[in-house]
Amino acid sequence: MFRPLPFFIGLRYTRAKRRNHFISFISLISMLGLTLGVMVMILVLSVMNGFDRELRTRILGMVPHATINGYDPIEDWQQLSERVQEHPRVIGAAPFIQLQGMLTHDGNVAPVLVNGIIPESESDVSIIDQHMQAGSLDALEDGGFGIVVGELVARRFGVGVGDRLTFVLPEASVTPAGVFPRLKRFEIKGIFKVGAELDGSLGLIHAHDAARLKRWLPGQMQGLRIQLDDLFLAPQVSWDLTGQLPGDYYAQDWTRTHGNLFAAIRMEKTMISLLLVLIVAVAAFNIISTLVMVVTDKKADIAILRTLGASPLKIMGIFMVQGSVIGVIGTVAGCILGVLAALNVSGLVALLERLFGVQFLSSDVYFISYLPSQLIWSDVVTICTTALGLSFLATLYPAWRASRTDPAEALRYD
Structure with missing residues (x-):
């Protein structure tokens, strides 16, 4: 050869x-x-x-890819959700109300970001139901004032499902006895574990309970959380949506909250x-x-x-x-x-x-x-x-x- x-x-x-x-x-x-x-x-x-x-x-399975927020409480969020899901890149939308405050139990205090959600819509924008260690999201009921917390929060306070935590809002109530912070007792309905800081800084309650804490009407919402088929298109899609939707809205996306990570x-x-x-x-x-x-x-x-x-x-x-x-x-x-x-x-x-x-x-x-x-x-x-x-x-x-x-x-x- x-x-x-x-x-x-x-x-x-x-x-x-x-x-x-x-x-x-x-x-x-x-x-x-x-x-x-x-x-x-x-x-x-x-x-x-x-x-x-x-x-x-x-992380981004728990954090919304983008949010559409109203400057005022949104009355008809169902109609807004239908309009948003007409976009070809949007695969899910769910309403939310966001609260910041502190959780306390037996003298221990931890800062927390509380999201008010509709439990039956949460799976459209989040994977939390796949990471529940105890209890379930379905246990969150309108008027029940239940809360789902992360595993780190539960471990820090030494609590489990059925125990109670006190949520302290950064607002003051003026009474004849003086000025006191606003407090609300919540019963733990579930514990999740997804990892990182979310297990120690995130809590979930029913959206109507969150509306009551904000002194809104039960049907009013702060905005919509959106799930996309391509998370890297979140800035562009959220910008397009705010330009197309009737009304006064502003958008945020994950690149502003977790982009540095x-x-x-x-x-x-x-x-x-x-x-x-x-x-x-x-x-x-x-x-x-x-x-x-x-x-x-x-x-x-x-x-x-x-x-x-x-x-x-x-x-x-x-x-x-x-x-x-x-x-x-x-x-x-x-x-x-x-x-x-x-x-x-x-x-x-x-x-x-x-x-x-x-x-x-x-x-x-x-x-x-x-x-x-x-x-x-x-x-x-x-x-x-x-x-x-x-x-x-x-x-x-x-x-x-x-x-x-x-x-x-x-x-x-x-």
């Missing part, structure tokens, strides 16, 4: 047992370094993608990617030192090939093939190991936690208690392409040096 001379000799040099074992060792180190660099890059980016996915599904995740992913690319580059450019030593070791062979008629371009091709083989083998091996590691890292970490009796991600500190991983094939392709490109570039200088070898000078002392 016909094979071009550069491929034949380049592959033969790669497979051959060299007299200089140190060169063989350096070649192996270059290959292993490239393998580890590619593997670690795929694994780390998959873990970063997993954290990004968990933040998006959990996702910006930080993206910045971390970008910086980590840059650092890992540098690691891969160091491993790839080890091929330079390997080929330089090979060229020095093979000067006599190069001179003989030149005297037999091999052109400088063919000599250059021989060493480019040899360096590229090292890069291809290291990249392919790293890709396979990285993909396997990314697909199994969650189970492996869970196994280590059971074996050693430790928990690497405590739910008391982090918003999840396991190591998430999401393998994105476009990342794998980009990483492998980058590694192969750097490996190929690393072969150019040593191969060029080999092509410039003078046969007479190389054979003078042999």
Whole structure:
């Protein structure tokens, strides 16, 4: 079978047992370094993608993608909801009333953001019903003054379903006995756990009870929370809705309330990617030192090939093939190991936690208690392409040096 001379000799040099074992060792180190660099890059980016996915599904599953708010209490929110859901990007809408204050119990105090909701509409814009640890949203009834709190709030106060908490509003009531803060007792109807600060700062009550606390009529609402099919379009969609709706409304979206969290995740992913690319580059450019030593070791062979008629371009091709083989083998091996590691890292970490009796991600500190991983094939392709490109570039200088070898000078002392 016909094979071009550069491929034949380049592959033969790669497979051959060299007299200089140190060169063989350096070649192996270059290959292993490239393998580890590619593997670690795929694994780390998959873990970063997993954290990004968990933040998006959990945090933004509880936080509305956008809200349409009225400057005055909204009377007919049902009609407004129908108009909003006519937009092709809107997949759900639910009314809300928002209150800020403090929860107290047995002398302990915690700040809280209370959302007044309609329980039967909440699943259209929130995933909270999927993360209830005790009780249910359906237990919130009009006039019952029940509350659903996060797991951190329940743990801080040492309370459970059926216990009572006092909600303190930042308003004062003037009575003949003096000025007192406004207080209301609520019975805990459920406890949820989604992670992060939401478990310690969010409470849910019935919207009609919230209206009574604001001294509104029971049917009046503050606005609508909106769920979109693409959360990254929230600023544009909310702006479009306020321009199309009759009446005086203003919009808010998640990029104003939680955008800094996702910006930080993206910045971390970008910086980590840059650092890992540098690691891969160091491993790839080890091929330079390997080929330089090979060229020095093979000067006599190069001179003989030149005297037999091999052109400088063919000599250059021989060493480019040899360096590229090292890069291809290291990249392919790293890709396979990285993909396997990314697909199994969650189970492996869970196994280590059971074996050693430790928990690497405590739910008391982090918003999840396991190591998430999401393998994105476009990342794998980009990483492998980058590694192969750097490996190929690393072969150019040593191969060029080999092509410039003078046969007479190389054979003078042999």
